[in-house]
Amino acid sequence: MSTRSELHKVQDLNELHQHVYDSMTFSALRQQSQDNLEQSWPPYRRLIKTLSQLTHIPSYLLNNYVRTIVCLLLFGLMFPLNLLITLLTMILSYFCNLIHKKSSLPSSNPSRKRILISGGSTTKALHLCRSFYQAGHQIILVDESINWLTGHRWSNSVERFYVHPSPSKESDAYLTILANIVRREKINVFIPCCHSHIDERLQVALATHNCSIFYPRSDQTIFMSNKYAFIERTRSLNLSVPSSFLITSREQLLQFNYDCSYICKPATIDSLHHEKTIILPRSTPSETIEYINKLSISEHRPYLLQKFLSGQEYSTHVTAIDGRIKLFVCSPKSTYQHVDQPRILQWCMQYVETLNLTGHLSMKFIIDDHDEQVYAIECRSYVDSNIISFYNHPEVANAYFEHESSTMIVPLASARQIYWLPYELWQLVQNIRSRKKIIACLKKICFGKEAIWSWNDPFPFLLHYHIHFFYLLFANLFSKHIRFFNHVDCNMGRLF
Incomplete structure (x- = not known):
C-alpha cells in the first residue's frame, strides 16, 4: 500500500472513530457506571444495591451521587490545610522577597511574544504558563467551557483567560472562537497542551492572523493518533516495537493463535475517555470468550493486539523543532521524576531526526526483562505531564524560540x-x-x-482544588450535567 493511500485510510479511520465517540448516548454512560459499580468493593456494592431497593433510585445513579458527595466532603476536609499552606506561602514569600530585595516579576524581554496556551485546567499547561511568563512573555490561557472555574486562570502568569466549546462536539464553533481570540489578543504563537484532531485544521486558519501553531504537520499526527499506524511506521524505520496486530472484529480475537500473552487495547487514541486494556488470553477459555464478547470492536473502532512484554515502563516528553530534540524528560511510569536512560533518548533522537518532527511528543516505552531491549509502545502528539519536571529550569521558554541552538535541555538534578x-x-x-x-x-x-x-504563585494551589473541583463535583449532582466518573484526576483537572 502506498504511503499516500495509507495516510487517507488512517485519517478516515480516525474521523469515523471520533464520530462514534461523539455519538455516545446517555445509555452507554449509564452502562459504564453500572459496570463500575459491579467491579467496586463488595460491601460498598451491596450497600448501594440495598439503598437502591429502599429508595427506588437506580443503582447506577445512586452510585454516582454517593461517589460525588464523598469526593465533595474529602475536598472540604482538605480546605483548612490548603488555606493555611496558601496563607503561609504568601506571607513568607513577601518577607523573603523584601529581605533579599527580589521581585517576583519577570525581567523584560525585547523579543517578547504573546502566547496562547490551551488545556488550561491541566497542570502541564500551568507550568508552561509559568515558564514563558518568567522569560518575559505574555500568556493567554484557554479551556473548555466546563472548566471555566479552573484555579489556573488566577495564576500570576496568566494575563487573560477565555473559554471555548468542546473541540470534539462543536468543532466549527471551536475554530471560530479560537481564531477570534488570536485576532483580538494579537497572538504570535499557539501552543496546544492536549491532543485534538481539530488543532490540525487550525494551522491554516491561524496563519491568516500571522500566528504560528506549535504542532506537528498533519501527515505526522495521523501516524501518532493511531497506535497501529505508529507501530507500522516505526517498524519501517528499523526501530524496535512490540509485535502487533490490527483487530477489526471479535471473531479475529476468538480465532487468534495465542502463543503468548497479549495486550488488547483500542487502536485509536481518544483523549476524553480512558481506555480499557486487558491481557489475553485469560486464565480459562470461557473467561477469554466472555472478555472478548464485551468488546465493541469494528472496522470503525479497531483494537490493537500487542505482545505482552514484562519490564519497567517509562514515559517521556519530547519538544522537537526541525528534527532536533529541545526538551527531553524520561521517568518510570507514574513517578514524575527524571531518570537517565541513554537508550530511550537515542531511540527518540533517531525517530525525531528521521521524520524531521516539530511539536510535542508523549511517548511510552518498556525495557523488556527478557532481552533488555527498548521497545516503543505508543506515541501521542501532545504535551506529556512529565514536562512538569522542568518546574525549576530557567531555560524552558528558550527551547521553543531559540531554533538555532542545538542544546537539549533535561530537568535539573535538583528537581x-x-x-x-x-x-x-x-x-x-x-x-x-x-x-x-x-x-x-x-x-x-x-x-x-x-x-x-x-512559592511566587500560590493562588492556583488553593483555587484549583477548592473552586474548580467543587464546581465540577457539585454540577455532577444534577442530571443535566451528570458525568459518570471513575476518579478525580487532579493532574488533568477533570472527572474521568
Whole structure:
C-alpha cells in the first residue's frame, strides 16, 4: 500500500472513530457506571444495591451521587490545610522577597511574544504558563467551557483567560472562537497542551492572523493518533516495537493463535475517555470468550493486539523543532521524576531526526526483562505531564524560540519528584494499615514537589482544588450535567 493511500485510510479511520465517540448516548454512560459499580468493593456494592431497593433510585445513579458527595466532603476536609499552606506561602514569600530585595516579576524581554496556551485546567499547561511568563512573555490561557472555574486562570502568569466549546462536539464553533481570540489578543504563537484532531485544521486558519501553531504537520499526527499506524511506521524505520496486530472484529480475537500473552487495547487514541486494556488470553477459555464478547470492536473502532512484554515502563516528553530534540524528560511510569536512560533518548533522537518532527511528543516505552531491549509502545502528539519536571529550569521558554541552538535541555538534578497533595492524602487513608506505604507517602509529601503549588504563585494551589473541583463535583449532582466518573484526576483537572 502506498504511503499516500495509507495516510487517507488512517485519517478516515480516525474521523469515523471520533464520530462514534461523539455519538455516545446517555445509555452507554449509564452502562459504564453500572459496570463500575459491579467491579467496586463488595460491601460498598451491596450497600448501594440495598439503598437502591429502599429508595427506588437506580443503582447506577445512586452510585454516582454517593461517589460525588464523598469526593465533595474529602475536598472540604482538605480546605483548612490548603488555606493555611496558601496563607503561609504568601506571607513568607513577601518577607523573603523584601529581605533579599527580589521581585517576583519577570525581567523584560525585547523579543517578547504573546502566547496562547490551551488545556488550561491541566497542570502541564500551568507550568508552561509559568515558564514563558518568567522569560518575559505574555500568556493567554484557554479551556473548555466546563472548566471555566479552573484555579489556573488566577495564576500570576496568566494575563487573560477565555473559554471555548468542546473541540470534539462543536468543532466549527471551536475554530471560530479560537481564531477570534488570536485576532483580538494579537497572538504570535499557539501552543496546544492536549491532543485534538481539530488543532490540525487550525494551522491554516491561524496563519491568516500571522500566528504560528506549535504542532506537528498533519501527515505526522495521523501516524501518532493511531497506535497501529505508529507501530507500522516505526517498524519501517528499523526501530524496535512490540509485535502487533490490527483487530477489526471479535471473531479475529476468538480465532487468534495465542502463543503468548497479549495486550488488547483500542487502536485509536481518544483523549476524553480512558481506555480499557486487558491481557489475553485469560486464565480459562470461557473467561477469554466472555472478555472478548464485551468488546465493541469494528472496522470503525479497531483494537490493537500487542505482545505482552514484562519490564519497567517509562514515559517521556519530547519538544522537537526541525528534527532536533529541545526538551527531553524520561521517568518510570507514574513517578514524575527524571531518570537517565541513554537508550530511550537515542531511540527518540533517531525517530525525531528521521521524520524531521516539530511539536510535542508523549511517548511510552518498556525495557523488556527478557532481552533488555527498548521497545516503543505508543506515541501521542501532545504535551506529556512529565514536562512538569522542568518546574525549576530557567531555560524552558528558550527551547521553543531559540531554533538555532542545538542544546537539549533535561530537568535539573535538583528537581524533586512531582506529586498532587489530594492524591497522596487519599493514599494515606487507603493504606492506613500499611506502615511501609504510609512512610513512602509521607516521604514524597515532605521531600517531593507539589505539582501546582508555587512559592511566587500560590493562588492556583488553593483555587484549583477548592473552586474548580467543587464546581465540577457539585454540577455532577444534577442530571443535566451528570458525568459518570471513575476518579478525580487532579493532574488533568477533570472527572474521568
